[in-house]
Amino acid sequence: MMATVAALLVWGAGWWLNVRLATGPHSDRPVVRALIPAIFGITVILVWELLVWAFEINPVILPAPSSIAERILVEGPRLWADFQQTIIKGAMTGYVFGGLAAFGVAILADRSDFLTRGILPVGSFMAALPIVGTAPIFVKWLGSDWESKAAVVAVMVFFPILVNTVAGLKDTSAMQRDLMRTYGAGYWPTLLKLRLPAAMPFIFNGLKIATTLALIGSIVAEFFGSPTVGMGFRISTSFGQLALDMVWAEIVIAALAGSGFYGAITLIEKRVTFWHPSQR
Amino acid sequence: MKSVLPILTVIAAILLFWVVCVVPMNIHLVADQAQRDELIVTPQTPSARQDVSGVGLALRNTHLIPLTYNFVRPNLPSPHQVAGEMYNTIFGQKITSKRSLVYHGWVTLAPTLLGFLIGTSLGIFLAVGIVYSRVMDLSVMPWAIVSQTIPILALAPMVIVVLGSMGIQGLFPKSLISAYLSFFPVVVGMVKGLRSPDAMQLDLLRTYNASKSQGFWTLRLPASAPYLFASLKIGISASLVGTIVAELPTGARAGFGARMLVGDQYGQPLVSWAALFAAAITAAALVGIFSLIERITLKRMGMAAT
Amino acid sequence: MSQKPIITARDLDLTFTTNDGPVHALKDVNLDINKGDFVSFIGPSGCGKTTFLRCIAGLETPTSGDISVNGMTPDQARQARAYGYVFQAAGLYPWRTIGGNIKLPLEIMGFDKAEQAERVKRVMDLVDLTGFDRKFPWQLSGGMQQRASIARALAFDADILLMDEPFGALDEIVRDHLNEQLLKLWARTEKTIAFVTHSIPEAVYLSTKIVVMSPRPGRISDVIESTLPRDRPLDIRDSAEFIEIAHRVRDGLRAGHADDL
Numbered sequence: 001m002m003a004t005v006a007a008l009l010v011w012g013a014g015w016w017l018n019v020r021l022a023t024g025p026h027s028d029r030p031v032v033r034a035l036i037p038a039i040f041g042i043t044v045i046l047v048w049e050l051l052v053w054a055f056e057i058n059p060v061i062l063p064a065p066s067s068i069a070e071r072i073l074v075e076g077p078r079l080w081a082d083f084q085q086t087i088i089k090g091a092m093t094g095y096v097f098g099g100l101a102a103f104g105v106a107i108l109a110d111r112s113d114f115l116t117r118g119i120l121p122v123g124s125f126m127a128a129l130p131i132v133g134t135a136p137i138f139v140k141w142l143g144s145d146w147e148s149k150a151a152v153v154a155v156m157v158f159f160p161i162l163v164n165t166v167a168g169l170k171d172t173s174a175m176q177r178d179l180m181r182t183y184g185a186g187y188w189p190t191l192l193k194l195r196l197p198a199a200m201p202f203i204f205n206g207l208k209i210a211t212t213l214a215l216i217g218s219i220v221a222e223f224f225g226s227p228t229v230g231m232g233f234r235i236s237t238s239f240g241q242l243a244l245d246m247v248w249a250e251i252v253i254a255a256l257a258g259s260g261f262y263g264a265i266t267l268i269e270k271r272v273t274f275w276h277p278s279q280r
Numbered sequence: 281m282k283s284v285l286p287i288l289t290v291i292a293a294i295l296l297f298w299v300v301c302v303v304p305m306n307i308h309l310v311a312d313q314a315q316r317d318e319l320i321v322t323p324q325t326p327s328a329r330q331d332v333s334g335v336g337l338a339l340r341n342t343h344l345i346p347l348t349y350n351f352v353r354p355n356l357p358s359p360h361q362v363a364g365e366m367y368n369t370i371f372g373q374k375i376t377s378k379r380s381l382v383y384h385g386w387v388t389l390a391p392t393l394l395g396f397l398i399g400t401s402l403g404i405f406l407a408v409g410i411v412y413s414r415v416m417d418l419s420v421m422p423w424a425i426v427s428q429t430i431p432i433l434a435l436a437p438m439v440i441v442v443l444g445s446m447g448i449q450g451l452f453p454k455s456l457i458s459a460y461l462s463f464f465p466v467v468v469g470m471v472k473g474l475r476s477p478d479a480m481q482l483d484l485l486r487t488y489n490a491s492k493s494q495g496f497w498t499l500r501l502p503a504s505a506p507y508l509f510a511s512l513k514i515g516i517s518a519s520l521v522g523t524i525v526a527e528l529p530t531g532a533r534a535g536f537g538a539r540m541l542v543g544d545q546y547g548q549p550l551v552s553w554a555a556l557f558a559a560a561i562t563a564a565a566l567v568g569i570f571s572l573i574e575r576i577t578l579k580r581m582g583m584a585a586t
Numbered sequence: 587m588s589q590k591p592i593i594t595a596r597d598l599d600l601t602f603t604t605n606d607g608p609v610h611a612l613k614d615v616n617l618d619i620n621k622g623d624f625v626s627f628i629g630p631s632g633c634g635k636t637t638f639l640r641c642i643a644g645l646e647t648p649t650s651g652d653i654s655v656n657g658m659t660p661d662q663a664r665q666a667r668a669y670g671y672v673f674q675a676a677g678l679y680p681w682r683t684i685g686g687n688i689k690l691p692l693e694i695m696g697f698d699k700a701e702q703a704e705r706v707k708r709v710m711d712l713v714d715l716t717g718f719d720r721k722f723p724w725q726l727s728g729g730m731q732q733r734a735s736i737a738r739a740l741a742f743d744a745d746i747l748l749m750d751e752p753f754g755a756l757d758e759i760v761r762d763h764l765n766e767q768l769l770k771l772w773a774r775t776e777k778t779i780a781f782v783t784h785s786i787p788e789a790v791y792l793s794t795k796i797v798v799m800s801p802r803p804g805r806i807s808d809v810i811e812s813t814l815p816r817d818r819p820l821d822i823r824d825s826a827e828f829i830e831i832a833h834r835v836r837d838g839l840r841a842g843h844a845d846d847l
Contacts, residue, residue, distance in 0.1 A: 175673050175675065175677055178640075178645055178671075178673070179671065179677055180694075181644075181645060181664065182664060182669070182670075182671040183667065183690075183691045183694045183695065184664055184665045184666070184667055184694075184695075185694045189693075189694045193690065193693070193694070194679070197679065197681050274681070275679075275680035275681040275722065275724075276680070
């Protein structure tokens with residue numbers, strides 16, 4: 001009873017605080033803009049904690065944030081090992097290989113308008129497919145260690161990056177290309193000095209989409225077979241043991257990894273595409 | 281339609297690559313079987329063959345190459361095998377049979393569509409809220425963007441089991457996952473779309489002293505159409521993937537995901553491959569339908585997409 | 587002024603095939619442009635003036651007829667970097683500074699670093715943009731961006747300058763100023779300039795020769811040799827001689843598309 005009332009109060013307080021900040025005179029300052037969603041997030045976590053107490057929710061169904069935090073602290077080394085297996089070896093390797101391959105194919109296809117017109121629709125089609133379903137096939141071909149996960153990730157990130165890069169290379173205006181022709185510039189100078197820099201906003205769009213796909217691919221692929229380490233592995237086995245707080249702990253790590261990875265790419269994007277209207 | 285020939289060429293190239301890869305991928309298994317059937321295989325022993333590459337083995341045993349295209353448990357089935365299996369399980373079975381891909385397709389599709397509908401409607405509501413309420417904009421929108429970077433998909437099977445243990449099974453839990461996966465792309469896309477009219481357009485409405493509601497229905501909503509369609513297409517394919525993943529290692533017995541797993545576990549790769557392709561075709565059909573609706577709608581609105 | 591033609595067009599014809607049927611953009615164009623000339627092309631939309639400029643630049647290929655630039659075909663002239671081209675929009679790369687933008691052709695054409703720096707400084711002084719080399723295009727006004735675009739076209743010392751309505755998007759005050767600067771530049775560098783414009787006063791003010799064109803099909807309706815002195819202050823635009831030439835241009839334009847009205 002008390003806990004429920006407390007939860008309502010916390011929610012109300014958080015909301016009121018945010019209303020004051022959002023409609024107040026300082027609402028445009030970066031500090032305030034970061035504070036508001038943070039307050040929202042903290043409020044949600046507090047309410048969650050209080051409601052789990054209030055309704056005595058079975059920890060198997062929904063553990064309290066405090067127990068999740070505790071689990072993270074206790075299982076640090078194991079979480080780190082899982083992180084290395086899934087994120088560093090599986091997701092990042094696949095991301096790099098898939099991205100480089102997509103980039104290479106995009107440049108090759110760029111020399112032929114015919115190929116570009118074929119690749120864009122086929123690539124967009126492939127990007128919408130449930131590629132994660134190929135995970136068992138890759139495990140059969142490459143074994144259950146991180147290589148098969150990297151392969152799934154590579155295929156998953158290949159198509160969005162390819163499609164975005166090809167679209168970006170197409171995007172330069174006729175006038176810009178004519179200017180290059182008046183300089184007698186051949187294919188490579190035009191590519192390196194004009195079309196690649198102009199394509200960067202598109203390329204980064206693809207790279208950002210690919211970060212989430214890489215994580216999902218690596219974790220879900222581990223459901224199909226993994227050595228005794230890895231986030232997907234840990235999630236499914238902890239789940240089988242009804243250790244839900246461990247499951248959630250892995251999810252928190254995955255969430256941090258996901259937003260960290262995405263944030264890193266966004267930072268690089270800001271530096272490379274500083275000139276684009278959306279960044280100014 | 282001048283893109284038809286390039287598209288066909290790219291598809292033909294992919295098919296060709298596939299057909300060529302069948303041989304080295306399957307030749308080791310075929311060689312083992314051939315030895316058991318007392319055909320001549322070079323080299324003679326499995327251990328000697330282990331050191332030979334797929335290509336090398338194929339070149340030394342060209343009489344075995346046709347067998348790689350019809351092998352019962354291939355590492356890489358040939359296109360015609362997959363097509364055959366799909367034909368059998370789509371047209372050759374009664375729709376209600378547990379072996380029919382149509383049945384499994386419906387088991388996967390129903391919660392996908394339901395969840396997509398729920399997720400999209402809620403998403404549009406939240407987007408309107410974000411655009412018209414500064415508090416919601418500043419507190420919720422950052423989380424909406426961040427949530428897209430979190431691989432929640434990994435939780436999908438868990439949600440199914442948890443709800444199952446509470447007695448909630450069947451359509452609802454899977455719809456929940458689909459709804460979640462389509463929710464955020466729709467929110468983000470719709471917010472961008474509702475905010476897309478430029479300052480000049482908005483000023484014009486102010487000179488008419490238009491109310492917020494009038495501004496919404498006459499300007500913001502129509503202007504958001506292209507963005508909405510883009511998000512719908514992302515949302516529907518995400519929903520489908522979500523439902524499939526939710527069917528995975530939780531002992532589900534029906535649906536595309538379940539079939540992919542069953543094929544893998546019972547040593548019937550063709551079942552897995554057929555399910556995978558059927559899922560792919562379903563995804564393509566769904567995105568295709570939305571693209572068609574998009575083209576018709578935008579054309580009638582004079583906003584024909586390039 | 588020498589009478590040596592460096593750009594000659596003979597019986598030039600160009601028909602575009604479009605989705606709506608063939609468009610006869612240029613018909614029987616015969617023209618000589620001499621070294622050191624400032625030639626303006628004026629006419630309504632669709633009269634072929636931009637198309638003709640692009641033919642000189644080797645950016646379009648005529649369906650029949652001849653065109654030669656510096657004794658070569660336009661394509662050869664383009665490979666030999668015989669001209670600088672200024673488009674209607676400044677077209678500067680937003681990811682490069684002004685200095686970096688002006689360096690672009692120099693990098694492509696293989697000038698060494700020291701020469702690049704020297705040339706960039708020289709042409710920026712010529713167009714009065716000294717000190718702006720580290721700014722980005724979006725930090726400059728429209729007029730300044732267009733000046734940077736002109737500087738870019740001057741950087742590699744081509745003898746010929748092809749300009750396609752470069753001042754069309756600017757307001758009249760800036761335009762007057764840039765017209766004056768362009769004339770001074772022309773006098774100092776002795777280049778041959780082909781200039782496309784919509785504006786009658788601009789054409790008469792700037793040129794030694796005015797080519798009046800009319801549409802459908804695109805053709806030359808009049809070539810006017812200007813009698814104005816080479817040295818022209820802005821207020822020459824109020825003189826009787828100027829007004830007379832402007833009248834002639836206007837008549838040529840009216841005759842050219844009387845069938846349109």
